[in-house]
Amino acid sequence: MALQCRLSGATFQSLKLATIPISSSSSRFIFRTLPKTLNLALFSRHSAPKAPPFSVLIRTLSAPAVAAAPAAETSDIKVVKPQWNAAIDFKWIRDNKEAVAVNIKNRNSNANLELVLQLYDKMLNLQKEVERLRGERNNVANKMKGKLEPAERQKLIEEGKNLKEALTTLEEDLVKLRDELQIEAQCIPNLTHPDVPIGWEDSSKLRNMVGSPRKFDFPVKDHLQLGKELDLFDFDAAAEVSGSKFYYLKNEAVMLEMALVNWTLTEVMKRGFTPLTTPEIVRSSVVEKCGFQPRGENTQVYSIEDSDQCLIGTAEIPVGGIHMDSIVAESALPLKYVAFSHCFRTEAGAAGTATRGLYRVHQFSKVEMFILCRQEESDMYHEELIKIEEDLFSSLGLHFKILDMATGDLGAPAYRKFDVEAWMPGLERYGEISSASNCTDYQSRRLGIRYRPSESPSTTSKKGKTNVAATKIVHTLNATACAVPRMLVCLLENFQQEDGSVSIPHPLRPFTGGVEAIYPKSR
Amino acid sequence: MKGKLEPAERQKLIEEGKNLKEALTTLEEDLVKLRDELQIEAQCIPNLTHPDVPIGWEDSSKLRNMVGSPRKFDFPVKDHLQLGKELDLFDFDAAAEVSGSKFYYLKNEAVMLEMALVNWTLTEVMKRGFTPLTTPEIVRSSVVEKCGFQPRGENTQVYSIEDSDQCLIGTAEIPVGGIHMDSIVAESALPLKYVAFSHCFRTEAGAAGTATRGLYRVHQFSKVEMFILCRQEESDMYHEELIKIEEDLFSSLGLHFKILDMATGDLGAPAYRKFDVEAWMPGLERYGEISSASNCTDYQSRRLGIRYRPSESPSTTSKKGKTNVAATKIVHTLNATACAVPRMLVCLLENFQQEDGSVSIPHPLRPFTGGVEAIYPKSR
Numbered sequence: 001m002a003l004q005c006r007l008s009g010a011t012f013q014s015l016k017l018a019t020i021p022i023s024s025s026s027s028r029f030i031f032r033t034l035p036k037t038l039n040l041a042l043f044s045r046h047s048a049p050k051a052p053p054f055s056v057l058i059r060t061l062s063a064p065a066v067a068a069a070p071a072a073e074t075s076d077i078k079v080v081k082p083q084w085n086a087a088i089d090f091k092w093i094r095d096n097k098e099a100v101a102v103n104i105k106n107r108n109s110n111a112n113l114e115l116v117l118q119l120y121d122k123m124l125n126l127q128k129e130v131e132r133l134r135g136e137r138n139n140v141a142n143k144m145k146g147k148l149e150p151a152e153r154q155k156l157i158e159e160g161k162n163l164k165e166a167l168t169t170l171e172e173d174l175v176k177l178r179d180e181l182q183i184e185a186q187c188i189p190n191l192t193h194p195d196v197p198i199g200w201e202d203s204s205k206l207r208n209m210v211g212s213p214r215k216f217d218f219p220v221k222d223h224l225q226l227g228k229e230l231d232l233f234d235f236d237a238a239a240e241v242s243g244s245k246f247y248y249l250k251n252e253a254v255m256l257e258m259a260l261v262n263w264t265l266t267e268v269m270k271r272g273f274t275p276l277t278t279p280e281i282v283r284s285s286v287v288e289k290c291g292f293q294p295r296g297e298n299t300q301v302y303s304i305e306d307s308d309q310c311l312i313g314t315a316e317i318p319v320g321g322i323h324m325d326s327i328v329a330e331s332a333l334p335l336k337y338v339a340f341s342h343c344f345r346t347e348a349g350a351a352g353t354a355t356r357g358l359y360r361v362h363q364f365s366k367v368e369m370f371i372l373c374r375q376e377e378s379d380m381y382h383e384e385l386i387k388i389e390e391d392l393f394s395s396l397g398l399h400f401k402i403l404d405m406a407t408g409d410l411g412a413p414a415y416r417k418f419d420v421e422a423w424m425p426g427l428e429r430y431g432e433i434s435s436a437s438n439c440t441d442y443q444s445r446r447l448g449i450r451y452r453p454s455e456s457p458s459t460t461s462k463k464g465k466t467n468v469a470a471t472k473i474v475h476t477l478n479a480t481a482c483a484v485p486r487m488l489v490c491l492l493e494n495f496q497q498e499d500g501s502v503s504i505p506h507p508l509r510p511f512t513g514g515v516e517a518i519y520p521k522s523r
Numbered sequence: 524m525k526g527k528l529e530p531a532e533r534q535k536l537i538e539e540g541k542n543l544k545e546a547l548t549t550l551e552e553d554l555v556k557l558r559d560e561l562q563i564e565a566q567c568i569p570n571l572t573h574p575d576v577p578i579g580w581e582d583s584s585k586l587r588n589m590v591g592s593p594r595k596f597d598f599p600v601k602d603h604l605q606l607g608k609e610l611d612l613f614d615f616d617a618a619a620e621v622s623g624s625k626f627y628y629l630k631n632e633a634v635m636l637e638m639a640l641v642n643w644t645l646t647e648v649m650k651r652g653f654t655p656l657t658t659p660e661i662v663r664s665s666v667v668e669k670c671g672f673q674p675r676g677e678n679t680q681v682y683s684i685e686d687s688d689q690c691l692i693g694t695a696e697i698p699v700g701g702i703h704m705d706s707i708v709a710e711s712a713l714p715l716k717y718v719a720f721s722h723c724f725r726t727e728a729g730a731a732g733t734a735t736r737g738l739y740r741v742h743q744f745s746k747v748e749m750f751i752l753c754r755q756e757e758s759d760m761y762h763e764e765l766i767k768i769e770e771d772l773f774s775s776l777g778l779h780f781k782i783l784d785m786a787t788g789d790l791g792a793p794a795y796r797k798f799d800v801e802a803w804m805p806g807l808e809r810y811g812e813i814s815s816a817s818n819c820t821d822y823q824s825r826r827l828g829i830r831y832r833p834s835e836s837p838s839t840t841s842k843k844g845k846t847n848v849a850a851t852k853i854v855h856t857l858n859a860t861a862c863a864v865p866r867m868l869v870c871l872l873e874n875f876q877q878e879d880g881s882v883s884i885p886h887p888l889r890p891f892t893g894g895v896e897a898i899y900p901k902s903r
Contacts, residue, residue, distance in 0.1 A: 241666050241701035242659040254655040262638055275634040279622040280722065280743055286621050305683040321621035342722050363660060
């Protein structure tokens, strides 16, 4: 039976592309009748049961999982070695197992906590045994240094040989146990902020609403119609050249995309973020460490043939990878990046009306904010990120609401997630344009990013030697500053005029070379 | 067999009919196979060559034009990698861990410079009547082939997507070429002039050696590409127009470069004629290609199936007042690099470095950098 870590990797944190409005009765109906896993595929960004992040996991023992048994039984478990290890605090999990269990349930994860605890116990016992045997082997080795009767020496040689064989077997078992423990434990989702509502999409809490829906005194067009009349996109040619959900941007839409990206980068840089462009092809292990599953069923991730590389679905991935396997100085924190990249998503499993036009596409431009900080500060930076988003979107004149997403919608990496849903009058509903997640130590434990606290004078010992403080795991956060297609939907639909033109928001005009509106072209 | 027949005669005819049918089926199958084989072989035939193109290899390429001259430096010249490090403009090391070699992050002012280059280039080319586009970067492999590239060849430059018939584009020429695939455009619509911005992905398989350091050869980069579809008689003229635009763009940035008429051995299958622009890169101490303008005449359009219907002229109206519909003709296609960002960054950094370690930004770009005039070393 293959292990399936449902929800162990959120598909994409920064954009929940399948938001179905709470008010839609049809979605409620489907929520109730379909099994949860199918729900996930259709209505959240979490795909249907995903395969574990490793190629194969075959467990030949039937449930209940590994019992407290002699070491020999563990060799029945065929475990493929994890490609990388996360720095998981097993002891903490054991000491807080009730809270972890509740969290797993609230998140609707099928991580197997019982198994993790059992494996951990087994591993500790096995470690002790290995230590003991090593000790005995050392004793034997020491004894053999002295003067001995030949018979005695022979006995010791025998003993030493037996110990060595036993040790080899136990050490192999220990490796397998550690591997299986890793695989199971990596499925455990992040903890949850105490204020996060428990439940599904219906339970998400409104944090804040900005503005109100514009009142139109003429018939409202959706972005597809506006795009056609203003000659701004071509989906048909793209369907031939590439497939559905691809598009060309044309004319003023090109300029508008560049203005959006340029303005967003400029605004976020003003707030102390370092601008970046990133690789869009990355190793699949980096994708996994950020909490996504390149090889899962209904994966959102495109893979490159004959390689271990994938296309990124968000700049969160290559930015998270920058400080992979390293220790940063505390004085360097917080590290604040604003990254521009193209993003690629298979959108496998996404279907229905929430996919028309620019609303759901395979390729798009996005500006992403990413913060690495000290543990105590991540809540504060989460507030900072959502504030930046609020500033950006309100200065563009959009009407939107900010939601505190419920536990069922968080995905494995997020401790807390705020989604921004903007009013799209042509689609007659709110659509997600942004997402801000505090991933605390989930990604950093996998990416191996730590910081060394600065020494304080009080830790200097008597001899004048400063104590090197133990390193700590950083916290990471990410937030969408601008997802271009959804922003285009908002701008076109909200700022359309009766004469068929679209007015460009004032903050963008310096970046459009002064162009103030998009006008219908005479044909 | 429609008429009245004796049974024996009818039977004979039925036999004959049956034999003919079997023979026909076999022959028709053979015909299909032959056509297929003919296609496969014939598709290998390269485009014809413009009479003025020199025959031979790289050494035989002819200098068309040189603009400017190498700047004289009175201080030690740094290459772009060193400048990038000192000015904190790129990170190749982190990218090597995350993605592999020949990948990079751009940082700080380099991000702004890339955007300014793209923005300015698009603006300048739009002024000349080109329609701006952004394009898909994932395309069906058949479109890649129709443009004259080989996704599945040994040492292919093309990345393929697993479990699909899709590839990553190495140039916007491909998705733009595909826009009018299998269609007939009106003659009055020609010329169709596009300027397309996209990211480009190349495996660079088989490329090795010193010509691969830093930004000179990378797997992913931003590029602004010009593409023209026109009537057959006009492609030479538009080829001149494209190379003139490139010349204007690069000289207004203050670059020193030469334009080469590439020899037959360097053309590649699609190009009838190809002009390469090689700019002086003082840090690398040599000229490096920053741009290429190709006239592909009907090579791509025959594969992409792009034709145009000539406008009728009154003289073809027949006596009955019925206008003759003119037969369609194959269009000609051309493509030219307006801006390949990494190579441009190499040029700008190396050519405009100052003694104090800063880099001066060319004047035309300054309106697009929010007024930033130079990149200065950061205090650490």
